[in-house]
Amino acid sequence: MKSIIIIGASSGIGRSTARIFAQKGWRVIATARRTDKLEELRNEAPDCxxxxxxxxxxxxxxxxxxDLIKENGGVDVVMNxxxxxxxxxxxxTSIETATSETNSTGFMRIVSAAFRYFADKGGGHIAVISSIAGTKGLGSAPAYSATKRMQNTYIDALDQLARMRKLNIKFTDIRPGFVRxxxxxxxxxxPLQMDVDKVAAEAVRAIEKQKRVCVIDWRYRIVTALWSLAPRWLWVRLPVQTKD
Ligand SMILES: NC(=O)c1ccc[n+]([C@@H]2O[C@H](COP(=O)([O-])OP(=O)(O)OC[C@H]3O[C@@H](n4cnc5c(N)ncnc54)[C@H](OP(=O)(O)O)[C@@H]3O)[C@@H](O)[C@H]2O)c1
Structure with a gap:
């Protein structure tokens, strides 16, 4: 039986991903702050x-x-x-700093600990949900897009570090577009909002196949490819924003 710990499983993409892994027979440790929501999830599949x-x-x-990983007898995948x-x-300013606390500092707390755990264990798999927002700086959400870019870069860095240290750690960076x-x-x-269960299903497939980067879905693969090609002088003039 494979096992995964998911940080941020009380709602949205994390909750749906937890459900799918449980349906597939994985042992799932679902974590977040809202324990009442986690309890509802646990009641759906208390054996898993x-x-x-x-x-x-x-x-x-x-x-x-x-500590949680140890109490639960170890895991194969840590997913943030x-x-x-x-x-x-x-x-x-408070929105910018709160976003940074969770998406940057909090992210590094989890992912660095996961790296040490798998380094000691002799291997494992770290998966994260970042976003297509990290592709370029987005004027409507500066801290969000910057912190998501940090997450992409951090995973690139740890992948290189794992190879330098000859560690068998796999990385999957999942980058969805807008999800309901x-x-x-x-x-x-x-625009182009996606259903959460479909996005979670694609995220689970990416983890099972140990894909390195997975942009969800195909429409956003085209959008992000075009964004990446845009030179800075053009990018700053583009009206890339969500509809108010
Ligand atoms: N929705 C989108 O369009 C979209 C697109 C691309 C990427 N993403 C990314 O997908 C991830 C999940 O978001 P979502 O769309 O599923 O929204 P969501 O339903 O709001 O889920 C966010 C999850 O993060 C957890 N969380 C937030 N702050 C936390 C903290 N300090 N400690 C532990 N857990 C915390 C929440 O749990 P508690 O509040 O119970 O702690 C919740 O389980 C995010 O990283 C988001 O940036 C979302």
Whole structure:
């Protein structure tokens, strides 16, 4: 029986991913801050799913993760889904710093601990949900796009480090476009929105196949390829924004 710990499994993409892995017979440790939501998830498949609270913004989130993995007899995959995101055209500093605390500092707490765990264990698999927002700086959500870019770069760095240290650690960086979840529920209208269960199914396939990078879905693969080609002088003039 394979096992996975998911950080950010109380709603949205993380919850749907947890359900799919449980349906496939994996042992799932579902974590987040809202324990009532995690309990609802556990009740759907109590034989496969265990739950625990982790807040990635807490200083001890890395040791909490490692303790949980130990208590549960080890894992094959650590998956970080935890994240927040808001549009911030008004440049509210508190939105920028909160986004950074969760998506940058919190992300590094989890992923660095996972790296140490798999280095000691002799191998394993780290999967993360980043976003297509990391492709370029997005004017409507500066901290969100910058932190997602950091996540992409961090995984690239750890992949290189694992090879330098001859560690058998695999990495999967999953980059969805807009998904219908609570994260987008902020009175804005977003284009090309995708169903959360379809996105989770594609994320699970990417993890099972140990894909290195997976942009979801095919339409966003075209969009991000075009974005990547745009020179800076053009990019800053493009009206890349969600509809208000
Ligand atoms: N929706 C989209 O369009 C979209 C597109 C691309 C990428 N993503 C990424 O997908 C991931 C999941 O987002 P979602 O769309 O599924 O939204 P969501 O339903 O709001 O899920 C966010 C998850 O992150 C957890 N989380 C937030 N802060 C946390 C913290 N401090 N510690 C631990 N867990 C925390 C939440 O759990 P608690 O609140 O219970 O802690 C929740 O389980 C995010 O990283 C997001 O950036 C989303």
């Amino acid at each position: 799913i265990t739950t625990a609270s982790i807040d990635v913004t807490q200083n001890d989130a890395d040791t909490r993760l490692l 889904v935890a994240g927040i995101g808001k549009q911030n055209k008004g440049m509210d 979840t609570a994260l987008l529920d902020d009175n804005h209208d977003y």
